[in-house]
Amino acid sequence: MSLNTAEPVARTKGERTANRIMDIAENLFAAHGYDGTSLRQIAERADIAQPGLYNHFASKEALYKAVLFRALNPMTLALSNHINNAATLREYxxxxxxxxxxxxxxxxxxxxxxxxxxxxxxSAGNQLVNAWLEKLLNQGMISLQSFDGITTTGTEKTDSQSRAALAINLIAMFNLTTGYFLSQRVFTSLAQGDLLDADNIARQKRLLHKVIRAMLIS
Structure with a gap:
């Protein structure tokens, strides 16, 4: 279920075209990387003349930034929301x-x-993604540090040790969440089917909840 529960806003023709361009660019960037994808390829896949892209995006970098913002800004908002509002272990x-x-x-x-x-x-593309990752992971660290349910009992640790433990927890959470979407080929060989199927997503969420809850109280 999407986080956005508001009524969908009608898009203009230009907005629909820009969104379609971003959809195509997202696929090509994932398949070939930033440096391996050209505006010509994106224009051909979108069935528009390459100069037409500049009516929506000033450059390939601007298009890449728009693709990242569209997908990753909701994550920063979700993390900020949890930093401010996650009061219980279950919520976190x-x-x-x-x-x-x-x-x-x-x-x-x-x-x-x-x-x-x-x-x-x-790589210019990798630098742009890493800038987002740094922002997301830094917010994750703040979220973990501010959550009262994460405590160290029975021992005293230095700040560096505590930060290292938080970092390991955060990396584990990140890998468990994102790694799922990289595993379709393995899943096909083991069980067939589609990892993005609603039932499989529900199984992943239940597993994540159990693992993360155990991790936080250990």
């Missing part, structure tokens, strides 16, 4: 399910994350 353990819903709308973001984290750090 539900955060990965919320992120799963957001990723479900743009599942190829997991591929872009993987490319950015493992690829050439000098």
């Amino acid at each position: 353990a539900d955060l990965p399910a919320t992120i799963t819903d957001i990723l479900l709308e743009h599942p190829l973001m997991a591929v872009l994350f993987q490319r950015a984290m493992q690829g050439d750090s000098a």
Whole structure:
């Protein structure tokens, strides 16, 4: 279920075209990377003349930024909301399910994350994704630090040790959530079917809740 419960706003023709361009660009960027995707390819797939792209996006970088913002800004808002409002362990353990819903709308973001984290750090595209990742993960650290349910009992730890423990928890949460969307090929070989099927998404959410809750109280 989407986080946005407001009535959908009617889009202009220009907005519909820009959104279709972003859909196509998102697929091509995930398949070929930022550097391996050209505006010509995007224009051909969108069935418009390449100069027509500039009516909507000033450059390939601007288009890439728009693709990232559309998918990732909802994540920053969700994390901010949990930082401000997650008062109980259950509420915090539900955060990965919320992120799963957001990723479900743009599942190829997991591929872009993987490319950015493992690829050439000098790539313009990877730098743009890593800037978003840094923002998201920093918010995640703040969220973990502010959550009263995460405590260290029985031992005293230095600040560096505590931060390391939080970082490991955050990375585990991130990998469990995003890794699901990278596993279709493995799932097909093991069980057939579609990982994005509603029943499988529900199974993933239940598993995430159990794992994250256990992690937070351990």
